Amino acid sequence: MKASKQSFTGPSSPRAKDSPTPTQMEKTVVLYPGLTVSHFVPMMRLAGSLLEHGYAVSVAMIIDPAVMGDTAFAAAIGRAAAAMPSVRFHTFPPVEDPPRLAPGPQFLASYFHLVRRYNDRLHDFLCSSTRVHAVVVDSMSVSADALEVTKRLGIPGYVMFTSGAAALAAFAQLPYVLGEGGRKSFKELGDAPVEFLGLPPVPASHLFAEVLEDPEGDTYKTAMAGLSRIPDTDGFLVNTVESLEARAVDALRDPRCLPAGRVMPPVYCVGLGPFLGGIESEADERHECLAWLDAQPDRSVVFLCFGSTGAANHSAEQLKEIATGLEKSGHRFLWVVRAPHGGDPDLDALLPDGFLERTGSRGxxxxxxxxxxxVLRHGATGAFVTHCGWNSVLEGVAAGVPMLCWPLHAEQKMNKLLMVGEMGLAAEMVGWQRGLVEAAEVERKVRLVMESEEGRQLRARAAQHQEGAAAAWSDGGSSRAALALFLSDVDRRWQARARGGEAA
Incomplete structure (x- = not known):
């Protein structure tokens, strides 16, 4: 039965009170998600899979409006709490004088500092919980010493890596690929390729921003220190399907992935579980855009959406170029727009004069x-213009739609290489590299994916990947088997602890 829609207010909320406590269930896994939508949602999909296997799930949360200010994140938590009444959500009390998350290059260091301040809260929560079989922390919490808390308590600690296997393989190797021979920094390499085991050559400019900073600066050193701790965990739950990234998965299991003396922990590819999109679909009221899609022909609509963070992502100039290109393409479209500086977007001011009126019959x-x-699963959706965030990539794969890549930040440029190259289900909006995708390219690429032979080939490969993704969670599928192996390893470690701390 569908859960009633409720706002989430922490452990004192009715939803939290009505949920079964960990002591009422035999086995408990504690999830410690990250502080953004893109890191929270995969954790909740994992929670759904754990519930299906008979585990109790407790979610430990940092929610502090004084430092967060992300309304989209709060809304995602509320949807999850309403949709998953069997999950117990616990909100940590705020710390005194919490540090604020800094924008730009300083974000990573400030994020680690913030999460680290809550390690005592995590410790106390785990001590107060009973029969905790394992703790799964967000990948960004590793650098904040969250796993040190689990180690002190003797609880197995795993990492939920919310991007794909290729990104994990690159991150694991980044501290070592330049070697000790005085080679240039990643920043100085420009577009020169960086070689990773299991990946195609990656232009240095496509690496995430923190490692493109001055190697003597705090931002670079913080990022590298975090990456060097990747092996310091009991295992990685990776948000991917093994067949989608076979080369990268093989690399993660290859001893050559890390230098001598360092060993990658087990990798469990558990992506595309049965709860994919389930958090969104529990809303009481169906979004009005779905009713509009119902009236459109099959595979006729281009969907444009650039992430779920709630943050602005395009300038006013860029929004006008997109609008002009969509109008000239002649194709139907559904476009999610955010204001360049945040807040509620004034569409009449941001879009070309008369655009909404002229395109109202098809957009x-x-x-x-x-x-x-x-939206992606809807039969009317024919293509997806995406920022290449990994959750979006997987949702596009699950829906079997071809994509147009427009990476913005983080590891999205590396994801783009995979989507266009090895996966072969996407084309690239190349203007992002110059800082502006012009209307002519928007028009041209929309026509390519919707009208051309190349677009039909992209669609065919997308359908093949969709079949592979569906098979991964069927009986005997790779993701289902990986989750079962993970749970078997968790139980084995628990039994070893129960016998008196024998080596697991």
Whole structure:
């Protein structure tokens, strides 16, 4: 039965009170998600899979409006709490004088500092919980010493890596690929390729921003220190399907992935579980854009959405170029628009004069947010213009739609290489590299994916990947088997602890 829609207010909320406590269930896994939508949602999908296997799930949360200010993140938590009544959500009390998350290059260091301040809260929560079989922390919490807390308590600690296997393989190797021979920094390499085991050559400019900083600076050193701790865990739950990234998965299991003396922990590819998109789909009221899609022909609509963070992602100039290109393409579209500087977007001011009126019969513009997974699964959706965030990539794969890549930040440029190259289900909006995708390219690429022979080939490969993704979670599928192996390893470690701390 569908859960009633409720706002989430922490452990004192009705939802939290009505949920079964960990002591009422035999086995408990504690999840410690990250502080953004893109890191929270995969954790909740893992929670759904754990529930299906009979585990109790407790979610430990840092929610502090004084330092967060992300309304999309709060909304995602509320949807999860309403949709998953069997999960117990616990909100940590705020720390005194919490540090604020810094924008730009300083974000990573400030994020680690913030999460580290809550390690005592995590310790106390785990001590107060009974029969905790394992703790799964977000990948960004590793550098904040969250796993040191689990080690002190003798609880197995795993990492939920919310991007794909290729990104994990690159991250694991980054501290070592330049070697000790005085080679240039990643920043100085420019577009020169960086070689990783299991990956195609990656232009240095496509690495994430923190490692492109001055190697003598704090930002670079913080990032590298975090990456060097990747092996210091009991295992990685990777948000991917093994067949989708076979080369990268093989590399993660190859001793050559890390230098002598360092060993990658077990990797469990558990992506595309049965709860994909389930958090969004539990809303009481169906989003109006889905009703609009119902009236459109099959595979006729281009869907444009650039992430679920709630943050602005395009300038006013860029928004006008997108609008002009969509109008000239002649194709139907559904476009999620955010204001360049945050807040509620004024569409009349941001878009070309008369654009909404001229395109009203074949286009729909939605402010801020749309239920992305549901839109992609809708039969009317024919293509997806995406920022290449990994959750979006997987949702596109699950829906079997071809994609147009427009990476913005983080590891999205590396994801783009995989989507266009090895996966072969996407084309690239190349203007992002110059800082502006012009209207002519928007028009041209939309026509390519919707009209051309190349677009039909992209669609065919997308359908093949969709079949592989569906098979991964079927009986005997790779993701289902990986989750079962993970749970078997968790139980084995628990039994060893129960016998008196024998080596697991």
């Amino acid at each position: 729909r513009v939605v402010k801020q947010w749309a239920p992305q997974a549901e």
